[in-house]
Amino acid sequence: xxxxxxxxxxxxxxxxxxxxxxxxxxxxxxxxxxxxxxxxxxxxxxxxxxxxxxxxxxxxxxxxxxxxxxxxxxxxxxxxxxxxx
Amino acid sequence: xxxxxxxxxxxxxxxxxxxxxxxxxxxxxxxxxxxxxxxxxxxxxxxxxxxxxxxxxxxxxxxxxxxxxxxxxxxxxxxxxxxxxxxxxxxxxxxxxxxxxxxxxxxxxxxxxxxxxxxxxxxxxxxxxxxxxxxxxxxxxxxxxxxxxxxxxxxxxxxxxxxxxxxxxxxxxxxxxxxxxxxxxxxxxxxxxxxxxxxxxxxxxxxxxxxxxxxxxxxxxxxxxxxxxxxxxxxxxxxxxxxxxxxxxxxxxxxxxxxxxxxxxxxxxxxxxxxxxxxxxxxxxxxxxxxxxxxxxxxxxxxxxxxxxxxxxxxxxxxxxxxxxxxxxxxxxxxxxxxxxxxxxxxxxxxxxxxxxxxxxxxxxxxxxxxxxxxxxxxxxxxxxxxxxxx
Numbered sequence: 070x071x072x073x074x075x076x077x078x079x080x081x082x083x084x085x086x087x088x089x090x091x092x093x094x095x096x097x098x099x100x101x102x103x104x105x106x107x108x109x110x111x112x113x114x115x116x117x118x119x120x121x122x123x124x125x126x127x128x129x130x131x132x133x134x135x136x137x138x139x140x141x142x143x144x145x146x147x148x149x150x151x152x153x154x
Numbered sequence: 155x156x157x158x159x160x161x162x163x164x165x166x167x168x169x170x171x172x173x174x175x176x177x178x179x180x181x182x183x184x185x186x187x188x189x190x191x192x193x194x195x196x197x198x199x200x201x202x203x204x205x206x207x208x209x210x211x212x213x214x215x216x217x218x219x220x221x222x223x224x225x226x227x228x229x230x231x232x233x234x235x236x237x238x239x240x241x242x243x244x245x246x247x248x249x250x251x252x253x254x255x256x257x258x259x260x261x262x263x264x265x266x267x268x269x270x271x272x273x274x275x276x277x278x279x280x281x282x283x284x285x286x287x288x289x290x291x292x293x294x295x296x297x298x299x300x301x302x303x304x305x306x307x308x309x310x311x312x313x314x315x316x317x318x319x320x321x322x323x324x325x326x327x328x329x330x331x332x333x334x335x336x337x338x339x340x341x342x343x344x345x346x347x348x349x350x351x352x353x354x355x356x357x358x359x360x361x362x363x364x365x366x367x368x369x370x371x372x373x374x375x376x377x378x379x380x381x382x383x384x385x386x387x388x389x390x391x392x393x394x395x396x397x398x399x400x401x402x403x404x405x406x407x408x409x410x411x412x413x414x415x416x417x418x419x420x421x422x423x424x425x426x427x428x429x430x431x432x433x434x435x436x437x438x439x440x441x442x443x444x445x446x447x448x449x450x451x452x453x454x455x456x457x458x459x460x461x462x463x464x465x466x467x468x469x470x471x472x473x474x475x476x477x478x479x480x481x482x483x484x485x486x487x488x489x490x491x492x493x494x495x496x497x498x499x500x501x502x503x504x505x506x507x508x509x510x511x512x513x514x515x516x517x518x519x520x521x522x523x524x525x526x527x528x529x530x531x532x533x534x535x536x537x538x539x540x541x542x543x544x545x
Contacts, residue, residue, distance in 0.1 A: 077226055113227075115249050115261070117251070
């Protein structure tokens, strides 16, 4: 699936869009990390929690659970939420 | 001061580089041989929150930088060519995952790496890291991969002493001041804000508190490490049995094997007090140390007392203190210096450096007698370290 990469993470992908595959949000992020080592830990902490200022959207709806199933035809948008000055 | 000729010659052949970590990136300032002019290299990691940058004194080339951003989780960047290229650590510091089905407090996550300490010469690839919330980590491969170190992070008593994020300092509770005894790699000191000073003599397999003699905020139990807030712990390089400490409640000295701290800040001027964050010890004279007092009264303004910044030096191990402010603003300067933001080089005479919360970098080439500003208008400075590069 196509994954929109926020500007803060483009040092890993060198592009605004990346490709990754997987049946769930967790699987897609794991695949993304295989392609771009280190990128997952910047978004997901060591307890498998989504970090406070990272948001995931699929089909315009926020995905809050890493186990959420994803459709391969949909797009995953990774968004950096506001985090102050 | 007891300098030997070989040490003096070695120091003269090395150039000083200042490693400045800020809330918005890192800068390197390369000094000329006389430390009179400084060439700026930066910004590195513009916009990243950089808590600490250290040069590996064992090879004079490897840099580690502790980083995070407002949006992203923490990591460590590594350079083996003095910052021309950086590569992210393959495995940054992270706590152990909570056991499946665990009840009670959920597992902790590293918010940021706050402190970096290179290991001793006998262990050339070892680095230690202290994190917020409090955690101790070690790398055995030069900073590429990191793992939790010792029992400390998950020990139930230590977790109680660490408290929660709500108990910590405004930027989060921190493990800092990781010190390796230069004579014995198994002998470690660490400090936690909050949580007190602790010592290990068995390579981290166990730690024990080292808090006797330290004051705590009025009304709390000084025998409980929970209530201790060491701001900065330093070992005297020329006399490794001597420790100095700037604490939330005063300035202290401890000469081992004694285990009761002596409050040497009592001899500071009453109108200035002995509250502050950084403390620096002379590299060759264990009786000489410098502090940067701040206003810790009422609501803790954390500014220079009265808006009149000054370094204070002791030349007699804390029996007396002298004000050193020549060249610093005489008044209306409402900044201060954080715990990692003051340091010394190993030259003769010793160069002293500090970075301010208002983004100024100050230097003294004569052990604090006179000061001049190297840089202004930087972001808030979190840390300043002096490294030395072989020419």
